[in-house]
Amino acid sequence: MLLQDRVEVKKVVVWEAFDVTDPMTRAAANLYEKTLTPDERIPWMWIEQSVQERPKSKPRPGGWSRHLLLAAPEGKQDDPESLAGYVYGALLPGYGGYLCYVGVADWARRMGVGSRLYDQFFKVLRVDAGELGEALPFVIWESHRPDESATASDWDNWTARTRLFDRVGGLWIEGVDFLSPNFAFDDEEEAPPVPLQLFVKPMDLPESAFTSDRLREVVGGLHERVYQNEPGSRMFDGTLPPGCDPRLRAARTAGAKKSERVI
Ligand SMILES: CC(C)(COP(=O)(O)OP(=O)(O)OC[C@H]1O[C@@H](n2cnc3c(N)ncnc32)[C@H](O)[C@@H]1OP(=O)(O)O)[C@@H](O)C(=O)NCCC(=O)NCCS
Structure with missing residues (x-):
């Protein structure tokens, strides 16, 4: 396909992957490894x-x-x-x-694909929560902010991320460096933790409900539910001192570099 054809793309289609042997799922693996460190x-x-277990699994408490x-341009879903892109995540009931x-x-990039993927992901989670008869209070995600010594291209990508987050209604949880395990090391205990920034999209809860106490619960909940880190563990306590x-x-x-941030 010529680049020229691609920039003329009018409509992007988003669908769910159910088959790991599908060349489109394999293409997502390549994109995943190419775009994330x-x-x-x-x-x-x-x-x-x-993905393999998905057809057999239903949301359950x-x-x-x-x-x-x-995501791919309409008519190109088999190529x-x-x-054009992928998004991966989950509903964590309760x-x-x-x-x-x-x-x-x-x-x-910059054609609205990232925004489209987020919006579709939010819709899919609403359906999941609905099947369980639960509300969907928020959607949360993490992102690694480059450090001061990072390249201009890393900073450009960080700007792209935070603009995307803005566009989809995500809010930054200021005041928290979420300490997460470094998957690039075999021994997690030895590896220095990776500090991540957290972003929340309020869904069934209004923004005003996310008080400092509630945010501490949300952040602690992420440690417990996703990383199995309990209060008292190095990562949990380091995140919420x-x-x-x-x-x-x-x-x-x-999105601003630390030195440029307005306090
Ligand atoms: C971050 C990323 C997903 C954005 O995807 P995208 O499809 O280009 O985003 P969209 O086209 O939906 O744009 C969303 C907003 O970000 C802005 N944006 C996107 N790329 C930008 C860039 N390089 N510089 C400045 N703004 C940018 C868009 O202008 C738009 O803002 P607007 O609506 O105010 O104009 C994409 O750059 C990417 O895949 N980066 C590498 C992987 C990555 O960092 N993933 C995120 C992990 S948390």
């Missing part, structure tokens, strides 16, 4: 397993209801080279939605 991602095999959604990963192919006072701010305010 090793310390930001879990092995693709784990995602593949959840205590379990995770995982989804991998793919792996035309995969907690909220958790968006784990999103990526858009270079040629498809005494006096930690999280608050919601516009996602774009997380």
Whole structure:
């Protein structure tokens, strides 16, 4: 396909992957590994397993209801080279939605694909929560902010991320560095934790309900539900030290380099 054809794309279709052998799912694996650094991602095999189990699994209390959604231009849904992007995440019943990963192919960027994937993911989680008769209070996601020494291109990507988060109604949880395991190391205990920024999209709860106390619960809940870190563990306590006072701010305010941030 010519680049020229691609930039003329008018309509993007989003659908759910159910088959790990489908070349489109394989293309998503390549995009995933290309767009995220090793310390930001879990092995693709784990995602593949959840795709494989998906047709047999239904949302159930205590379990995770995982989804991998793919995007391509209309009429190109069978052409792996035309995969425009993917999003992967889950409903965690009794907690909220958790968006784990999103990526858009270079040629498809700034065309609204990332926003489309988020919106579709929110809809899918609403349906899941509805099946359980639960509300969906929020959807949360993490993102690794580059450090001061990062390249201009890393910072550009961070700007792209936070603008995307803004566009989809995500708010930054200011005041929290969420300490997560570094999957690039074999021994998690030895590896320095990766500090992540957290973003929340209020769904059935209004923004005003996310007080500092509620945000601490949301952040602690992410540790317990996703990383199996309980209060008292190094990562949990390092994320929520005494006096930690999280608050919601516009996602774009997380986008500035530390030295440029307006306090
Ligand atoms: C971040 C990413 C998913 C954005 O996807 P996208 O499809 O280009 O995003 P959209 O076209 O929906 O754009 C959403 C908003 O971000 C802005 N944006 C996107 N790329 C941008 C860039 N490089 N610089 C500045 N703004 C950018 C868009 O203008 C739009 O804002 P607007 O509505 O105010 O104009 C994509 O750049 C990507 O895949 N990056 C690599 C992987 C990654 O970082 N994933 C996120 C992990 S948390």
